[in-house]
Amino acid sequence: MVSKKIAVLPGDGIGPEVCRQAVKVLQAVAERFGHRFEMRNHLMGACAIDATGDPLPEATLTACREADAVLLGAIGDPKYDNDPSAKVRPEQGLLRLRKSLGLYANIRPVTAYDVLLNHSPLKRERIQGTDMVIFRELTGGIYFGEKGRTADGTGAYDHCTYSRDEILRIAHLAFKAAAGRRQKLTLVDKANVLETSRLWREVVREMAAQYPEVEVDYLFVDNAAMQIILNPTQFDVILTENMFGDIISDEASVIAGSMGLLPSASVGAEVALFEPIHGSYPQAKGKGIANPIAAILSAAMLLEHLELNTEAAMVREAVDEALHNGILTQELSPNAPYSTEEVGSYIAFWI
Amino acid sequence: MVSKKIAVLPGDGIGPEVCRQAVKVLQAVAERFGHRFEMRNHLMGACAIDATGDPLPEATLTACREADAVLLGAIGDPKYDNDPSAKVRPEQGLLRLRKSLGLYANIRPVTAYDVLLNHSPLKRERIQGTDMVIFRELTGGIYFGEKGRTADGTGAYDHCTYSRDEILRIAHLAFKAAAGRRQKLTLVDKANVLETSRLWREVVREMAAQYPEVEVDYLFVDNAAMQIILNPTQFDVILTENMFGDIISDEASVIAGSMGLLPSASVGAEVALFEPIHGSYPQAKGKGIANPIAAILSAAMLLEHLELNTEAAMVREAVDEALHNGILTQELSPNAPYSTEEVGSYIAFWI
Ligand SMILES: CC(C)[C@H](C(=O)O)[C@@H](O)C(=O)O
Numbered sequence: 231m232v233s234k235k236i237a238v239l240p241g242d243g244i245g246p247e248v249c250r251q252a253v254k255v256l257q258a259v260a261e262r263f264g265h266r267f268e269m270r271n272h273l274m275g276a277c278a279i280d281a282t283g284d285p286l287p288e289a290t291l292t293a294c295r296e297a298d299a300v301l302l303g304a305i306g307d308p309k310y311d312n313d314p315s316a317k318v319r320p321e322q323g324l325l326r327l328r329k330s331l332g333l334y335a336n337i338r339p340v341t342a343y344d345v346l347l348n349h350s351p352l353k354r355e356r357i358q359g360t361d362m363v364i365f366r367e368l369t370g371g372i373y374f375g376e377k378g379r380t381a382d383g384t385g386a387y388d389h390c391t392y393s394r395d396e397i398l399r400i401a402h403l404a405f406k407a408a409a410g411r412r413q414k415l416t417l418v419d420k421a422n423v424l425e426t427s428r429l430w431r432e433v434v435r436e437m438a439a440q441y442p443e444v445e446v447d448y449l450f451v452d453n454a455a456m457q458i459i460l461n462p463t464q465f466d467v468i469l470t471e472n473m474f475g476d477i478i479s480d481e482a483s484v485i486a487g488s489m490g491l492l493p494s495a496s497v498g499a500e501v502a503l504f505e506p507i508h509g510s511y512p513q514a515k516g517k518g519i520a521n522p523i524a525a526i527l528s529a530a531m532l533l534e535h536l537e538l539n540t541e542a543a544m545v546r547e548a549v550d551e552a553l554h555n556g557i558l559t560q561e562l563s564p565n566a567p568y569s570t571e572e573v574g575s576y577i578a579f580w581i
Numbered sequence: 582m583v584s585k586k587i588a589v590l591p592g593d594g595i596g597p598e599v600c601r602q603a604v605k606v607l608q609a610v611a612e613r614f615g616h617r618f619e620m621r622n623h624l625m626g627a628c629a630i631d632a633t634g635d636p637l638p639e640a641t642l643t644a645c646r647e648a649d650a651v652l653l654g655a656i657g658d659p660k661y662d663n664d665p666s667a668k669v670r671p672e673q674g675l676l677r678l679r680k681s682l683g684l685y686a687n688i689r690p691v692t693a694y695d696v697l698l699n700h701s702p703l704k705r706e707r708i709q710g711t712d713m714v715i716f717r718e719l720t721g722g723i724y725f726g727e728k729g730r731t732a733d734g735t736g737a738y739d740h741c742t743y744s745r746d747e748i749l750r751i752a753h754l755a756f757k758a759a760a761g762r763r764q765k766l767t768l769v770d771k772a773n774v775l776e777t778s779r780l781w782r783e784v785v786r787e788m789a790a791q792y793p794e795v796e797v798d799y800l801f802v803d804n805a806a807m808q809i810i811l812n813p814t815q816f817d818v819i820l821t822e823n824m825f826g827d828i829i830s831d832e833a834s835v836i837a838g839s840m841g842l843l844p845s846a847s848v849g850a851e852v853a854l855f856e857p858i859h860g861s862y863p864q865a866k867g868k869g870i871a872n873p874i875a876a877i878l879s880a881a882m883l884l885e886h887l888e889l890n891t892e893a894a895m896v897r898e899a900v901d902e903a904l905h906n907g908i909l910t911q912e913l914s915p916n917a918p919y920s921t922e923e924v925g926s927y928i929a930f931w932i
């Protein structure tokens with residue numbers, strides 16, 4: 231019996247709806263195992279701007295720091311995207327949260343579920359057996375470098391920087407993960423053009439000696455963008471920098487047949503955060519059509535992070551039950567869809 | 582009857598083999614129409630390093646400047662990729678060539694050929710009818726910004742910069758292309774994170790008023806990386822900056838079923854360069870298995886650039902004949918492959 235604090239940041243759009251289902255599943259786990267999960271909602275994103283003017287209010291940040299883990303829904307609102315001059319944006323909250331909590335590694339597993347192979351835009355024989363994990367660096371690179379306009383206002387710049395230490399800490403995580411999986415690590419970079427990529431390659435090459443059981447591969451990002459579609463089963467662990475990771479992990483998500491299935495973990499030295507990889511999908515808000523599975527599997531990753539592995543396995547089994555029995559939201563079952571709520575309750579019921 | 586100078590840079594790996602076929606086809610065009618194409622080979626890439634120590638010898642650059650158009654094979658050699666400390670690299674030649682000739686716009690059409698739909702890793706119904714053109718900015722951004730190591734040697738940096746003028750000139754090309762096609766332009770950027778992307782969005786938004794017939798769409802690059810696979814037929818003209826263009830144009834190439842089919846043009850204020858999008862594919866060198874069609878279609882784009890449209894159309898028809906009659910290299914016809922030479926000769930024969 232354990233007692234844990236989980237800070238919940240439902241966010242914007244479909245974020246609150248899918249979070250509610252993940253929370254329901256966590257509650258079912260707590261009841262079943264006699265745990266105590268203290269789960270409180272906090273503001274972040276567009277909803278936080280609307281309420282406080284700040285996408286990441288101090289109270290939210292404090293709550294995250296004091297928590298054992300953070301569960302996030304999704305953030306973002308089109309009213310900010312379409313206004314390039316907006317000074318305050320929901321994304322700033324997310325980026326500041328990552329930076330403030332030191333969440334340097336974003337971990338995204340991509341699996342092709344056999345029962346859903348037909349939903350993928352890719353041919354079945356290409357993707358069957360896909361099982362990769364992408365380790366994306368999350369607090370460095372061009373996301374967090376200096377940026378601005380030139381003095382005369384006619385130009386703009388974004389600086390990309392990386393230090394050896396920033397590369398080392400996430401690379402160690404990725405090497406360890408690979409060692410416990412199929413022992414293959416692929417570094418994705420653009421070392422034929424970028425100096426930062428050459429540093430990544432140097433550091434990873436040096437580290438490889440410490441993990442002799444792991445086979446290391448190097449792929450230019452343009453080639454990787456092709457290989458992920460052409461032959462996804464070749465990958466085990468992919469390691470890459472922030473911007474490339476943003477692009478190729480979203481690209482890789484198409485393999486699974488729906489973004490609504492894919493969870494992620496963002497880990498740092500202290501706290502860790504768990505969120506679906508999908509965005510706030512504002513067009514679907516309030517319609518009960520959002521798939522809660524990505525959020526629920528994020529909760530499973532959260533349980534694993536708390537070393538509640540039996541509990542996590544039970545959540546995964548319950549998700550498999552839903553998939554096998556066709557308890558699916560609209561994008562996966564257009565003719566006989568279940569609602570967000572129904573899918574969540576079905577999974578919680580199985581716990 | 583015209584007389585033109587074409588500088589030919591066969592380059593490395595399979596570059597010379599596929600270039601030879603494109604040259605053969607251009608010769609057939611010249612004979613058939615009574616034109617004179619003066620085509621001379623020049624060194625660039627790894628072969629130029631081996632011969633002169635410089636990936637882009639001065640003589641090559643001069644020849645390109647004096648030419649009406651440049652035809653390039655491919656450059657690159659793994660011996661440089663695997664040595665992050667190499668001071669001289671084949672890619673530097675290509676980047677310097679682009680910069681010196683001012684080739685600011687890389688134009689990559691991506692078409693799904695009906696006869697080859699089965700070869701795509703994507704399901705037929707997703708890709709049938711795909712017909713997009715990617716306009717990638719080619720002489721700015723993080724490719725050409727300041728780069729280096731920090732003073733203490735523990736860090737590295739790459740600066741991304743863009744000016745309004747750099748954006749304007751390629752955006753005009755893209756808008757004009759869209760106006761002459763299906764009137765849709767999609768800007769791919771990361772305006773929720775990057776200042777340079779916000780500048781792109783501002784400039785394009787301002788310009789849109791000058792092209793009222795063109796519908797403009799804005800897509801974050803991570804989303805674009807998904808949409809290109811999920812629903813490629815939604816795109817007409819895609820406009821994007823250098824690094825994003827590198828990634829998504831290679832990604833989009835999988836739609837066609839083989840990289841060996843896709844040509845590109847890189848245009849500037851004066852001279853223009855034409856090259857297949859595939860790389861030097863060193864493993865295939867000398868085996869006669871490389872597909873010359875991408876190089877031959879690059880020659881067709883070259884002819885269009887010289888305003889020899891009837892001639893270009895004839896080359897395209899000849900390529901279609903080869904595709905329809907199964908005159909295909911190994912990657913598209915593993916059981917009854919034709920050689921590089923045979924495919925080239927077949928196409929030249931049809932002229
Ligand atoms: C919302 C945005 C800033 C964010 C990112 O680019 O990191 C998102 O795309 C993600 O991948 O979590």
Ligand SMILES: CC(C)[C@H](C(=O)O)[C@@H](O)C(=O)O
Nearest residue numbers: 422423452657672675676827
């Ligand atoms: C070889 C490399 C420098 C080049 C690039 O990144 O521009 C290539 O990938 C391309 O797309 O032409």
